[in-house]
Amino acid sequence: MTSMKILLAGEGGQGIQTIAKVISDSAAKAGYNVSYIPSFGVEQRGTPSVGFIILSREPIFYPRFDLTDYAVILSQRSAEAISIYVSPRTKVIFDSSTVDPKSFPRTFTHLFGTPATKYAIEKFHPRSFNVIITGKLSQILGLAEKDVWAMIEKTLGAKFKDEKVRKANEDAFIFGRNLVFETGKFSDASFVPSTEKIVVKGYNKKGEILPSRCKGCGICIEKCPVKALKYGDILGVFATPVPDVDLEKCIACGNCRRFCPDSAINIEKDIKQEG
Amino acid sequence: MNNTMPKSWNEATKPHLLCPGCGHGIALKHLGLAIDQLGIARKTTLGIDIGCSLLLWNFFNMDTIQTHHGRTTSVMVGYKLAKPNRIALAYMGDGGAYAIGLQYLLHAAYRNNPITAIVVNNENYAMTGGQMSPTTPTGMVTATSPHGKDAKFGEGLHGPELIKNIANEQAYIARASVNNPNNLQQVLQHAIETQQSGNFSFVEILSICPTNWRTNAKESFANVRKAEDIYPLGEVK
Numbered sequence: 001m002t003s004m005k006i007l008l009a010g011e012g013g014q015g016i017q018t019i020a021k022v023i024s025d026s027a028a029k030a031g032y033n034v035s036y037i038p039s040f041g042v043e044q045r046g047t048p049s050v051g052f053i054i055l056s057r058e059p060i061f062y063p064r065f066d067l068t069d070y071a072v073i074l075s076q077r078s079a080e081a082i083s084i085y086v087s088p089r090t091k092v093i094f095d096s097s098t099v100d101p102k103s104f105p106r107t108f109t110h111l112f113g114t115p116a117t118k119y120a121i122e123k124f125h126p127r128s129f130n131v132i133i134t135g136k137l138s139q140i141l142g143l144a145e146k147d148v149w150a151m152i153e154k155t156l157g158a159k160f161k162d163e164k165v166r167k168a169n170e171d172a173f174i175f176g177r178n179l180v181f182e183t184g185k186f187s188d189a190s191f192v193p194s195t196e197k198i199v200v201k202g203y204n205k206k207g208e209i210l211p212s213r214c215k216g217c218g219i220c221i222e223k224c225p226v227k228a229l230k231y232g233d234i235l236g237v238f239a240t241p242v243p244d245v246d247l248e249k250c251i252a253c254g255n256c257r258r259f260c261p262d263s264a265i266n267i268e269k270d271i272k273q274e275g
Numbered sequence: 276m277n278n279t280m281p282k283s284w285n286e287a288t289k290p291h292l293l294c295p296g297c298g299h300g301i302a303l304k305h306l307g308l309a310i311d312q313l314g315i316a317r318k319t320t321l322g323i324d325i326g327c328s329l330l331l332w333n334f335f336n337m338d339t340i341q342t343h344h345g346r347t348t349s350v351m352v353g354y355k356l357a358k359p360n361r362i363a364l365a366y367m368g369d370g371g372a373y374a375i376g377l378q379y380l381l382h383a384a385y386r387n388n389p390i391t392a393i394v395v396n397n398e399n400y401a402m403t404g405g406q407m408s409p410t411t412p413t414g415m416v417t418a419t420s421p422h423g424k425d426a427k428f429g430e431g432l433h434g435p436e437l438i439k440n441i442a443n444e445q446a447y448i449a450r451a452s453v454n455n456p457n458n459l460q461q462v463l464q465h466a467i468e469t470q471q472s473g474n475f476s477f478v479e480i481l482s483i484c485p486t487n488w489r490t491n492a493k494e495s496f497a498n499v500r501k502a503e504d505i506y507p508l509g510e511v512k
Contacts, residue, residue: 013294013295047292208279210279212290213289213290215290215294215295215296216295217295217296217297217485217492218296218491218492218493219296219301219492219495219496221492222492222493222496223492223496237290238295240295257279258304258456258457259301259456260279260300260301260304261293261295261296261297261298261299261300261301261304262289262290262291262295262300263279263280263281263284263289263300263304264279264290265279266278266279
């Protein structure tokens with residue numbers, strides 16, 4: 001193929017533009033002509049973020065395109081946002097642990113799923129799912145493993161705070177390279193953000209945590225004076241873990257409620273239980 | 276049973292559009308609580324500026340006006356002249372209020388217009404990607420000062436201390452921090468009460484910016500504590 005058009009779509013903050021940059025830079029190093037344009041809203045986090053990439057052996061005259069050869073979809077609502085670029089011939093690659101293929105429009109025919117978020121949480125670092133996707137995508141595009149990893153290290157190097165995180169990401173990348181896609185039968189989209197309110201009760205205290213608002217910033221955990229909060233298993237709106245409260249330790253000081261920028265948590269004394 | 280959010284917040288638009296861990300969320304929560312406490316949600320109008328504060332267009336159950344580059348102050352001054360019974364809040368970032376639109380703030384203070392200006396100081400231009408701003412302290416690394424801010428660009432603009440010099444005797448000028456939310460709510464409440472008594476009030480809120488500072492929760496609050504040493508908290512006037 002002389003020219004490949006790739007479209008990456010997901011939530012802002014998922015690493016869409018980072019994947020796009022790594023793929024573009026590695027392809028440019030491998031001798032392709034490359035164009036890459038990012039497209040996202042004014043918010044730095046939380047809106048659909050799209051990257052348009054063209055890799056070509058020929059000169060590229062215009063960086064936008066009408067129909068794409070590959071569409072990589074990493075969040076549910078971004079599928080809708082990019083559906084006009086998808087033709088029946090497009091190969092649609094998606095994260096089957098967070099995106100439900102039943103919700104796709106009819107033009108999405110060639111579906112290739114991989115539960116990257118599930119693998120990342122179970123086997124590697126929770127945030128390394130984008131590295132798994134980068135690995136698989138670079139393998140499909142025929143970019144050399146060594147070069148792409150070098151580019152990831154160059155782009156993300158500062159984020160790898162210690163050797164453990166770096167190793168987890170490298171393992172995730174190699175795992176991604178060797179992934180086999182699910183076709184026809186997909187994993188359940190079980191890693192979707194929880195929308196139900198968590199109600200906690202006991203030890204003369206009651207409280208509520210709203211995963212539909214929690215963005216996983218960790219301020220409540222940092223501000224808790226008795227260390228009663230820690231990250232739990234339920235996922236919040238940005239697919240980040242929601243805090244879990246230990247009511248035995250909790251002194252109902254109200255700091256978490258005071259400091260939470262998203263008003264997602266409140267724990268208070270319950271007079272009823274005492275009386 | 277429990278109320279996690281202030282009553283004046285618009286529940287339908289939550290989660291809001293700001294980043295995870297954004298200091299705006301904490302500042303706005305206590306602005307909301309102050310408004311609830313005073314019971315003025317129905318007669319308050321919020322003016323917002325360009326920058327991250329523009330993402331608040333549907334944040335509150337209140338009328339909202341958006342303008343650009345610090346002119347929020349002027350717009351709210353005009354609004355207050357036309358509708359003297361309303362409470363006018365001008366909510367801005369430090370980029371809009373100090374760097375681009377300082378003149379509006381200075382003259383509103385000089386004329387003692389009865390509005391409340393709230394400036395959220397996160398020490399950079401956050402929406403455009405964390406560039407160096409006048410309030411960036413010396414040595415801080417930003418997108419446009421990769422080796423740390425040089426002292427020759429200024430050691431950090433002290434807005435409240437500057438405006439104090441020309442403000443009316445009756446004006447209320449203070450600085451609070453998201454690290455001390457109880458105090459923040461009291462300061463905001465007092466600022467609104469000052470406006471109700473017919474005088475200019477101005478509050479600077481030291482805030483956090485985890486996205487552009489590239490910090491986690493712990494480091495963000497360590498940073499804002501450092502900022503509190505440079506920009507002392509409390510009533511300036």
